[in-house]
Amino acid sequence: MNNIAVDIENVSFRYSANATSTLSEINLKISEGESFGLFGPNGAGKTTLMSLMTGLISADKGSIKLLGRTIGTKKKIINRFFGFVPQDFSFYHELSTVENLEFFGAWAGLNSKEIKSRTEELLKILGLVDVKDKQVQNFSGGMKRRVNLAIGVIHKPQILFLDEPTVGVDVQARHAIIDYLKDINKQGTTLIYTSHLLSEAEELCDQIALIDNGKIIVQGDLKELIKKNGHENLENLFLDLTGKDYRN
Amino acid sequence: MFKLWSTILKDVRILLRDKVGILLMFIMPVILVIIVTSIQNSTFQLINKNKLSILICNKDKGLLSEQFILAIDKIGLFKVDQLSKNADEIMINDQMHRFDALLTIIIPTNFSNEVKAKAKNSSGKALKGFGLQSDSLIENKLSVSPLTLYYNPIIEESLKYSVQGALGSALQLVETRETLRNLYFSINEKPLPEKLENEMLNNQTKINTIPTSHNGNKIVPNATQHNVPAWTIFAMFFIVMSLGGNVVREKISGSFIRLKTLPTSYLVGLLSKQITYLMVTILQAFVIFSIGVWLFPFINLPALRLPNDIAGLILVTFICGWCAVSYAICLGTFAQTQEQANGFGAVSIVILAIVGGLMVPSFALQGAFKTVINFSPLHWCLEAYQGLFLEGGKLKDVIPNLIPLMVITLLLQFITILGLKRKNLI
Numbered sequence: 001m002n003n004i005a006v007d008i009e010n011v012s013f014r015y016s017a018n019a020t021s022t023l024s025e026i027n028l029k030i031s032e033g034e035s036f037g038l039f040g041p042n043g044a045g046k047t048t049l050m051s052l053m054t055g056l057i058s059a060d061k062g063s064i065k066l067l068g069r070t071i072g073t074k075k076k077i078i079n080r081f082f083g084f085v086p087q088d089f090s091f092y093h094e095l096s097t098v099e100n101l102e103f104f105g106a107w108a109g110l111n112s113k114e115i116k117s118r119t120e121e122l123l124k125i126l127g128l129v130d131v132k133d134k135q136v137q138n139f140s141g142g143m144k145r146r147v148n149l150a151i152g153v154i155h156k157p158q159i160l161f162l163d164e165p166t167v168g169v170d171v172q173a174r175h176a177i178i179d180y181l182k183d184i185n186k187q188g189t190t191l192i193y194t195s196h197l198l199s200e201a202e203e204l205c206d207q208i209a210l211i212d213n214g215k216i217i218v219q220g221d222l223k224e225l226i227k228k229n230g231h232e233n234l235e236n237l238f239l240d241l242t243g244k245d246y247r248n
Numbered sequence: 249m250f251k252l253w254s255t256i257l258k259d260v261r262i263l264l265r266d267k268v269g270i271l272l273m274f275i276m277p278v279i280l281v282i283i284v285t286s287i288q289n290s291t292f293q294l295i296n297k298n299k300l301s302i303l304i305c306n307k308d309k310g311l312l313s314e315q316f317i318l319a320i321d322k323i324g325l326f327k328v329d330q331l332s333k334n335a336d337e338i339m340i341n342d343q344m345h346r347f348d349a350l351l352t353i354i355i356p357t358n359f360s361n362e363v364k365a366k367a368k369n370s371s372g373k374a375l376k377g378f379g380l381q382s383d384s385l386i387e388n389k390l391s392v393s394p395l396t397l398y399y400n401p402i403i404e405e406s407l408k409y410s411v412q413g414a415l416g417s418a419l420q421l422v423e424t425r426e427t428l429r430n431l432y433f434s435i436n437e438k439p440l441p442e443k444l445e446n447e448m449l450n451n452q453t454k455i456n457t458i459p460t461s462h463n464g465n466k467i468v469p470n471a472t473q474h475n476v477p478a479w480t481i482f483a484m485f486f487i488v489m490s491l492g493g494n495v496v497r498e499k500i501s502g503s504f505i506r507l508k509t510l511p512t513s514y515l516v517g518l519l520s521k522q523i524t525y526l527m528v529t530i531l532q533a534f535v536i537f538s539i540g541v542w543l544f545p546f547i548n549l550p551a552l553r554l555p556n557d558i559a560g561l562i563l564v565t566f567i568c569g570w571c572a573v574s575y576a577i578c579l580g581t582f583a584q585t586q587e588q589a590n591g592f593g594a595v596s597i598v599i600l601a602i603v604g605g606l607m608v609p610s611f612a613l614q615g616a617f618k619t620v621i622n623f624s625p626l627h628w629c630l631e632a633y634q635g636l637f638l639e640g641g642k643l644k645d646v647i648p649n650l651i652p653l654m655v656i657t658l659l660l661q662f663i664t665i666l667g668l669k670r671k672n673l674i
Contacts, residue, residue, distance in 0.1 A: 019638035054509045059671075088502035094265045105253035107510040133618070151506065193537065 001217070003067070005159050005190040006030040006053060011062035013052060021180070022048050023214045024085035030207070034156070035191040036180075037205030039198070039234075041242050044211045046194045048086070050163055053192070054084050066159060080109055085158035087164045090151070091146050093137035096149050097128050100136060101154055115154070122150040126182055142173030149177055166200060174216045178204055182248070198234045212242045251512055255520035262494070263524060263623055270492035274535060277483030281536055282547070286478055289549055291470035292636040299327040300411070305335045309361020312422055318416035320353075325411075340398055351404050351411060353394035362392040367426035374427075375434055395419070425449055470550040476540040477633035478606045481626055483536060484529040484569055485600070488576040488593035491525050495580025496589045499673070514674045518664070522573050529569030554655060555636035560643030564636060564650065568629040571653055574660040575625065581667040600624045628653040 009026040016020060023045045030036045040046050051057045053064055055071045055078070069078050077092060084090075091100045094115045098119055104113035123129045126146040131139065136147055150167060163182070166174045181204060185191050195201050201208070202222065209219035222234065231237045265270065304320070306313050321328050331340065331482065340352050345577055356362075397415070401406055428448060432440035498504055498517075507514060540552025555561050576593070583589035601607055604626030621627050628649050635646035668674040 003570070050275035056505065056508055075513075076511045079509060084506060084509040086502055086505050088505070090506035092258065092262060095263045099258065099261060103254050103258040104510070106251045107507065107512040107516075109511050110249060175435055180607065 003032045004029050004065070005032040005034070005038075005067060006192065007063075007065040007068075008049075008053070009063050011049075011059045011064060013057070013059050013061075023052070026216060028209060028216065028219065029192065030192060032190050033185070033188050034207050035185045035205050036125065036193065037201045037208040038192065038194045038211065039196075039201065039208060039238060040211035044242075045210055045214045049211065050161055050194060053123070054082065054161055055079070071221060080155065080203065081157060082110075082159040082161060084154040084161045085094075085149050085152035085163065085165050086166060089148055091136060094135060096133045096135055097123065097150070098132045102149065102150045105154045110155055118154050118156070122154065126150050127176060138145055140187060142169040145169045145173060145177065149180070152236060153184065155188075157189065159192065160190060162193045164195050166197065167174060167194070174200065180214070198238060202234045210238065210242065217242070251516050252520055252523075255516055256524055259520050259524040261356065263528070265596045269494075270449065271405050272489050273487055273532060277479060277532060277536060278539060279488065280480040280482070281476060282549075285471050285540075285544070285549055286476040286547075288475055289475075293669070300325060300351070301329070301347055301349040302326045302411075303329050303331050303340070303347060303349045303354065305331040305333065305340065305352060306355045307357045307582075308355050308359035308363075312363045313355045314359035314361070315425070316355065316418060316422045319421045320415065323414050323418060325414055329521075342396065344400065348620075350400045352398040354398070356393040356395065358393060359395075363426055366392055367423060368430050370423075370427045370436060374671045375432055404456055421449060430618070447597065450460060470551040472540055472544055472552050473637050476536060476552050477637050478630055480533050480603075481572075481629040481633065482597070482601055482606055483532050484572040485575065485597045485626060486594075487525055487528060487532075487572060488579055488597055489590055491521065491573065491576035492580040492583065492589035492593045493586045495521065495577055496583050496586045499580070500585070508673070514668065515665075516524035518577060518668075521577060522570070523589065525573045525576070526566070526569050529572055530565055533569070553637075555635060556640065557642040560646065561636055563643060564629075564632045564646060567650055567653055567657070571625045571657040571660070572627070574664070578660045578664045578667070581671075581673075583663050590642045597626075600626045603627065605630055621657075622652065625653055625656045628656070 006028065007030075008026055011023060011026040013023045024208055026049065048057070052059050053066070053071065055075065058072055067081050069081075071078060083155050091104070095103070101119045101122065102115055105118065106112075110118065123132050126149065128143065128150065130144055131143065135142060139147065145166065145168070149162075152162075153160060153218065160181075165181075166177050169177070177201060181191060181193075185204075191204070193204060194202070205222055207220065208222045208225065210217050226232070226234060226237050229237050302320075304317055306317065317328065317330070320326060329349070331352070335343065340354075343349070344352055360464055373397055376529070398414070399411075403411075425445065428445065429440045432438075472491075507517065537552060537554065541554065542551075545551045579593055579596070580589050583592065601624075603620055604624035605621065632646040632649040632653065635641040635649060639645070665674070
């Protein structure tokens with residue numbers, strides 16, 4: 001049996017004391033090496049849960065452990081284990097791809113030799129060799145997404161959090177990103193992924209959880225869940241469980 | 249150390265690519281220093297070298313008014329032009345405008361006779377005091393009709409008082425001469441000899457003016473010595489526009505989210521910004537001082553004379569720069585948006601500069617401002633620089649100015665760390 005990569009127990013969170021709960025009594029276990037999808041309508045609490053798992057915000061109640069260590073303590077050790085690819089472009093637009101990778105690599109705890117070899121490797125894999133010295137601000141959306149991903153994986157994290165990593169990119173760039181993610185997942189990296197592109201999610205994820213109104217409404221093996229609920233794909237399952245009403 | 253070095257490299261690269269920021273940090277202060285020093289230098293020359301243009305309308309027909317005009321001319325402060333005796337107020341206004349004159353003096357019709365009568369009466373009183381008989385004593389106090397002084401409202405109060413004082417001296421000279429002549433004639437029954445008169449009236453004790461200094465070198469203050477250090481401080485603190493905005497931009501950008509998830513404290517980022525921008529402030533001072541030393545003589549401005557204690561100058565610049573950087577980072581930590589950081593930053597630096605004596609001399613401040621001045625870091629920077637540049641002091645002489653500056657800097661650092669902790673950023 002695989003070890004637990006992420007262990008969430010009874011986690012609740014709200015943004016202010018007067019607000020209604022954003023997340024309520026969340027329990028979730030994600031095994032090492034899984035490719036885990038976290039889905040839900042807008043405002044369901046996916047990004048909040050991801051922020052809690054990466055230590056960007058602290059839970060009001062409950063505990064979150066990454067590879068057995070409680071998040072929020074010993075940041076220097078725990079934060080080496082995971083990488084984060086936020087939905088927003090999280091790099092310095094004034095710098096080139098190489099300069100960004102050099103800087104974030106150093107902050108991720110790599111030495112200059114490791115940074116150099118990883119940079120060369122990632123530039124090749126993600127097709128950024130030709131533009132490695134150009135300022136990122138002049139890149140297309142797809143190129144920026146690849147840079148965003150490269151920075152998140154520069155330190156070869158054991159767990160990789162991906163918040164809509166392919167939003168707004170063309171088919172080619174999306175395929176390149178998904179292929180790379182499948183590849184690192186095969187090599188043992190645990191992926192925790194959110195997206196509204198459910199066909200892409202089906203391609204990438206084996207385990208999923210659906211969140212709505214701050215609660216997990218269903219979780220388990222993707223194929224089993226689709227079959228068990230009598231649907232053809234994830235999108236139909238999603239609509240069945242979360243309804244067709246607009247969400248804010 | 250590698251993390252810090254990588255971060256400094258990142259900050260330097262971003263800084264060098266921010267053309268507007270560089271313009272604000274280097275070009276603008278240089279332009280400011282040149283313009284302000286040129287203007288102040290013109291004022292210095294106007295007061296110290298050029299003569300003030302004045303007009304005199306002499307309605308009197310006697311000799312004493314002519315002597316009075318001569319005495320005014322001899323003061324050396326004025327360039328005198330005379331108006332026609334019949335000039336009225338409209339004509340005076342018109343002529344002041346035409347001659348670019350700041351003042352017009354109207355000598356009243358009976359000036360000579362009245363001064364003579366007053367002098368005769370004064371000498372009579374003096375003779376009576378000596379126990380001698382006098383036929384010229386009038387017990388009632390005699391007065392001379394007042395002179396009238398029209399002035400251009402643009403002249404400052406202090407200059408107006410200086411002019412009034414100078415005119416009073418000239419008037420005093422005329423009256424004293426006439427009294428002396430009367431006294432001498434009453435006692436000796438012959439006119440006062442010219443040689444004796446000159447000896448008594450013109451042989452005034454001279455006043456030597458010497459600027460004070462710590463090291464005995466007499467540094468003559470000029471617009472350059474006053475302005476270059478002052479506006480260098482202003483330039484250093486004005487990096488708030490670039491650095492404050494930079495901190496906010498990083499804080500609200502996506503990159504900060506990623507930084508928070510990496511196993512490195514944001515304090516490394518702050519330390520890097522402090523080192524990078526401290527180098528910028530030192531470079532600013534180097535550039536502006538170099539311009540003062542080498543460029544100013546080519547544009548007809550007095551060259552900047554650097555203090556003898558160069559090590560002291562470097563240390564003072566370092567501490568001033570550190571304080572400026574600390575202020576900018578503190579502001580950037582608390583500002584929510586770049587607009588807030590830029591707006592508040594610019595206005596606060598101008599206020600601190602005014603309060604600190606960069607724009608208005610601190611001795612001119614009154615009341616509560618005398619206390620407020622101590623809270624402006626720019627004031628302590630200016631005091632330290634003036635100690636070196638104007639008073640010829642050494643580092644030990646300006647340490648009393650550096651201590652409060654260090655206290656303010658450490659306080660700003662402490663507030664920044666508290667702010668970052670409160671916002672869960674470190």
